[in-house]
Amino acid sequence: MKYLFEHADILLTEENGFSELNNAYLAVDDKKISYIGKERPSGEFDVVKDFTGKLLMPGLINTHCHAPMVMLRGIGSDLPLQEWLFEKMMPVEDRFNAKTIRFASELALLEMISTGTTSFSDMYFFCSSTAEACIEAGIKANICRPMQSFDLADDYKTMYRKLEADELYNSYNGAGDGRILIDDSIHAEYTCREDIVRAHSLVAKERGTRMHIHLSETKKEHEECIQKYGKTPARWFADLGAFDLPAFAAHCVWISDEDIALLAEKGVSAVHNPSSNMKLGSGFAPIVKMQKAGINITLGTDGAASNNNLNMFEELHIASIIHNGYMLDPTVVKCTDTLRMATVNGAKLQGRQDTGALKVGNCADIIAIDMDKPHLFPNNDTVALLCYSAQGSDVCMNMVDGKILYENGEYLTIDREKVLFNARAAKKELLGY
Amino acid sequence: MKYLFEHADILLTEENGFSELNNAYLAVDDKKISYIGKERPSGEFDVVKDFTGKLLMPGLINTHCHAPMVMLRGIGSDLPLQEWLFEKMMPVEDRFNAKTIRFASELALLEMISTGTTSFSDMYFFCSSTAEACIEAGIKANICRPMQSFDLADDYKTMYRKLEADELYNSYNGAGDGRILIDDSIHAEYTCREDIVRAHSLVAKERGTRMHIHLSETKKEHEECIQKYGKTPARWFADLGAFDLPAFAAHCVWISDEDIALLAEKGVSAVHNPSSNMKLGSGFAPIVKMQKAGINITLGTDGAASNNNLNMFEELHIASIIHNGYMLDPTVVKCTDTLRMATVNGAKLQGRQDTGALKVGNCADIIAIDMDKPHLFPNNDTVALLCYSAQGSDVCMNMVDGKILYENGEYLTIDREKVLFNARAAKKELLGY
Numbered sequence: 001m002k003y004l005f006e007h008a009d010i011l012l013t014e015e016n017g018f019s020e021l022n023n024a025y026l027a028v029d030d031k032k033i034s035y036i037g038k039e040r041p042s043g044e045f046d047v048v049k050d051f052t053g054k055l056l057m058p059g060l061i062n063t064h065c066h067a068p069m070v071m072l073r074g075i076g077s078d079l080p081l082q083e084w085l086f087e088k089m090m091p092v093e094d095r096f097n098a099k100t101i102r103f104a105s106e107l108a109l110l111e112m113i114s115t116g117t118t119s120f121s122d123m124y125f126f127c128s129s130t131a132e133a134c135i136e137a138g139i140k141a142n143i144c145r146p147m148q149s150f151d152l153a154d155d156y157k158t159m160y161r162k163l164e165a166d167e168l169y170n171s172y173n174g175a176g177d178g179r180i181l182i183d184d185s186i187h188a189e190y191t192c193r194e195d196i197v198r199a200h201s202l203v204a205k206e207r208g209t210r211m212h213i214h215l216s217e218t219k220k221e222h223e224e225c226i227q228k229y230g231k232t233p234a235r236w237f238a239d240l241g242a243f244d245l246p247a248f249a250a251h252c253v254w255i256s257d258e259d260i261a262l263l264a265e266k267g268v269s270a271v272h273n274p275s276s277n278m279k280l281g282s283g284f285a286p287i288v289k290m291q292k293a294g295i296n297i298t299l300g301t302d303g304a305a306s307n308n309n310l311n312m313f314e315e316l317h318i319a320s321i322i323h324n325g326y327m328l329d330p331t332v333v334k335c336t337d338t339l340r341m342a343t344v345n346g347a348k349l350q351g352r353q354d355t356g357a358l359k360v361g362n363c364a365d366i367i368a369i370d371m372d373k374p375h376l377f378p379n380n381d382t383v384a385l386l387c388y389s390a391q392g393s394d395v396c397m398n399m400v401d402g403k404i405l406y407e408n409g410e411y412l413t414i415d416r417e418k419v420l421f422n423a424r425a426a427k428k429e430l431l432g433y
Numbered sequence: 434m435k436y437l438f439e440h441a442d443i444l445l446t447e448e449n450g451f452s453e454l455n456n457a458y459l460a461v462d463d464k465k466i467s468y469i470g471k472e473r474p475s476g477e478f479d480v481v482k483d484f485t486g487k488l489l490m491p492g493l494i495n496t497h498c499h500a501p502m503v504m505l506r507g508i509g510s511d512l513p514l515q516e517w518l519f520e521k522m523m524p525v526e527d528r529f530n531a532k533t534i535r536f537a538s539e540l541a542l543l544e545m546i547s548t549g550t551t552s553f554s555d556m557y558f559f560c561s562s563t564a565e566a567c568i569e570a571g572i573k574a575n576i577c578r579p580m581q582s583f584d585l586a587d588d589y590k591t592m593y594r595k596l597e598a599d600e601l602y603n604s605y606n607g608a609g610d611g612r613i614l615i616d617d618s619i620h621a622e623y624t625c626r627e628d629i630v631r632a633h634s635l636v637a638k639e640r641g642t643r644m645h646i647h648l649s650e651t652k653k654e655h656e657e658c659i660q661k662y663g664k665t666p667a668r669w670f671a672d673l674g675a676f677d678l679p680a681f682a683a684h685c686v687w688i689s690d691e692d693i694a695l696l697a698e699k700g701v702s703a704v705h706n707p708s709s710n711m712k713l714g715s716g717f718a719p720i721v722k723m724q725k726a727g728i729n730i731t732l733g734t735d736g737a738a739s740n741n742n743l744n745m746f747e748e749l750h751i752a753s754i755i756h757n758g759y760m761l762d763p764t765v766v767k768c769t770d771t772l773r774m775a776t777v778n779g780a781k782l783q784g785r786q787d788t789g790a791l792k793v794g795n796c797a798d799i800i801a802i803d804m805d806k807p808h809l810f811p812n813n814d815t816v817a818l819l820c821y822s823a824q825g826s827d828v829c830m831n832m833v834d835g836k837i838l839y840e841n842g843e844y845l846t847i848d849r850e851k852v853l854f855n856a857r858a859a860k861k862e863l864l865g866y
Contacts, residue, residue, distance in 0.1 A: 072813075077768055077814055077817035107807055107810065278758035280757065281761050307821070325710055325717060330514055331512065374543035374852075377540065380505075380506060381508070384507040388712065388740070420807070420810065
């Protein structure tokens with residue numbers, strides 16, 4: 001399909017920020033952006049859309065998510081973390097199966113797509129169900145089945161997880177015309193044995209995947225690792241080879257200055273999960289220090305059980321303000337920084353060189369914002385407006401690889417009512433009511 | 434008008450939290466709630482609405498706002514506070530007149546009403562314009578013209594402000610069938626002389642208004658007051674008589690333990706402004722300590738120049754999570770606490786005994802949430818859903834004093850397009866573009 005968007009405002013990604021082209025044209029040819037400019041391009045188009053008053057911007061990239069956890073939204077709110085995790089989350093998680101993961105993933109996609117996410121990085125289980133849901137919906141996803149291994153008695157389950165990860169890679173890496181990429185993953189230091197980390201890092205390096213981990217999310221995790229191994233989780237992962245391939249670490253709340261230098265040296269991307277870190281009482285990731293060290297910082301929602309939604313506009317907002325409050329300095333973590341985290345930096349983390357920015361030759365992974373809203377007036381600064389004022393509900397179009405997935409409240413690749421019907425069935429199966 | 438909402442879920446305010454009545458009835462007779470229950474009430478109704486899948490809840494009360502500052506939205510983002518305030522805000526503010534304040538207030542009301550605010554407390558100037566806009570729109574508002582007085586050379590302006598405050602009180606207190614209440618106000622310690630605070634507190638006490646102030650918003654303000662007067666801003670206000678009437682203090686970020694005891698003793702309400710405190714780098718208000726002291730804590734957006742919107746669902750969310758992150762404890766500042774701040778506590782602050790909770794005899798100040806949204810499923814905990822997952826855009830009805838102001842995206846008392854047209858004119862006059 002050839003699309004032409006005319007009279008649109010277009011947000012362009014520059015070396016160190018963003019610029020804007022007003023009342024301009026953007027053309028899409030099949031999966032790619034074929035033209036951006038002030039003059040109307042020549043040629044024939046299948047669809048011409050007048051986008052007066054709409055802003056075209058790169059789709060948002062959510063780089064740390066557990067999509068199926070939407071089914072656990074709101075359970076155990078305001079409880080201590082251990083009680084929440086072990087008494088409220090895990091018993092429900094144990095009841096998931098391939099079918100309920102499929103239904104849960106589809107529910108998550110409704111939310112993600114309508115709020116402007118065009119690609120996400122997901123870590124969970126029964127991942128082929130999530131992959132199938134993404135292929136059908138047309139969204140991009142980097143999916144991983146994390147390795148966990150508690151002790152030797154757990155060897156049977158560990159082997160099963162490894163088989164699941166291998167099967168996932170073999171069946172789905174590059175699926176959906178390349179929209180699905182399979183990552184490898186070690187869940188976290190506190191949930192995995194050293195020998196498994198070492199072995200799985202070699203596997204991942206060999207097949208050329210990326211390594212998705214949780215890192216120093218809580219003080220307890222960070223300090224207990226030091227007690228146990230005499231080193232931080234980051235150093236532990238590095239020593240076991242997990243950073244000898246493109247790796248990315250969610251949370252990074254308690255990492256030390258030495259850890260920051262290590263992540264920078266190894267080229268590990270850090271995923272900032274501000275809502276989850278606040279809600280669970282984990283703390284403030286040292287974003288400013290990581291920025292200074294040159295680490296590629298991205299944004300993620302984490303699962304909806306600890307967020308409690310999958311709305312990247314909320315992450316943009318919360319990431320843009322909390323560090324000012326914590327550091328007593330309104331000049332740190334600027335909105336241009338957070339918008340880059342949620343777009344171009346996320347694309348880099350995912351190993352997708354051809355998305356995250358609107359430019360000719362890149363994939364047409366584009367969202368449109370309806371700027372005709374009282375809370376988006378006046379527009380004195382577009383990037384500030386997007387990060388501090390805009391809502392997920394201002395997204396009026398979501399296009400991935402040149403295909404429109406969502407427009408003006410309608411899903412074009414997902415049957416919304418069927419997904420909600422199935423989600424109700426899954427809820428009953430999982431929660432018993 | 435007599436309304437009957439049938440098959441609605443209804444959020445009821447209890448002594449220490451909330452309860453929910455499902456698939457129930459709520460009737461409105463003229464301005465009041467006349468029935469809430471599981472059985473269909475007898476009698477005739479002018480309008481019967483099937484609210485299956487919709488939640489009725491008390492309208493949100495925004496207790497610290499500078500509504501006309503919407504025109505300054507996004508200006509000077511990420512700048513140091515002093516530069517932002519003196520170089521970016523004040524030059525524009527100096528250009529406001531009665532007409533542009535009217536247009537700006539109307540723009541603010543579009544946003545507030547559509548995101549579920551039924552009443553707000555506003556501090557700004559040319560207040561009669563704001564009052565007129567509120568009367569026409571049908572929203573409730575406590576409005577004040579703050580006293581400011583920098584030095585003796587400023588006496589002329591001080592007198593003018595006093596006349597404006599008096600005129601506002603005489604013309605508008607109780608206007609709009611009681612929906613408009615006029616408060617008195619001292620802007621802040623750092624902007625007012627002692628003699629003026631003392632004199633104006635007596636005036637306010639005599640006319641039975643409430644006193645709206647800024648208190649210890651920044652470290653600089655708090656510490657410079659101690660240097661200058663040998664006491665904290667709270668003690669300074671108390672000693673000058675400003676707390677000898679019902680008073681409420683915005684921000685309260687840097688108040689000491691002694692200040693907290695003082696506010697509790699004097700019955701001063703504290704307004705929590707989490708977005709603004711984060712964005713401007715002011716810091717974390719000691720909400721947990723204030724809760725323990727029994728202070729009436731409420732929620733406010735502050736102006737859109739430092740927020741950057743007037744969406745109380747964002748304040749609910751941010752207030753519910755940031756203290757967990759700051760105190761490294763997920764059990765503090767629960768979502769039931771913040772929802773009470775935004776409803777029943779706000780009503781108490783405003784001196785409105787008959788709103789803030791859905792119960793028979795109270796004003797019909799009601800909002801409805803469309804629960805048929807992917808991000809609001811499953812509902813494992815309604816209050817958690819409202820505070821952590823819901824969006825301002827989920828509001829599908831806003832009713833004040835039994836009159837529907839907004840329903841399903843349509844404004845019933847405001848001409849949206851005219852307001853946006855006028856806002857464009859005001860923008861040109863204020864900003865020159």
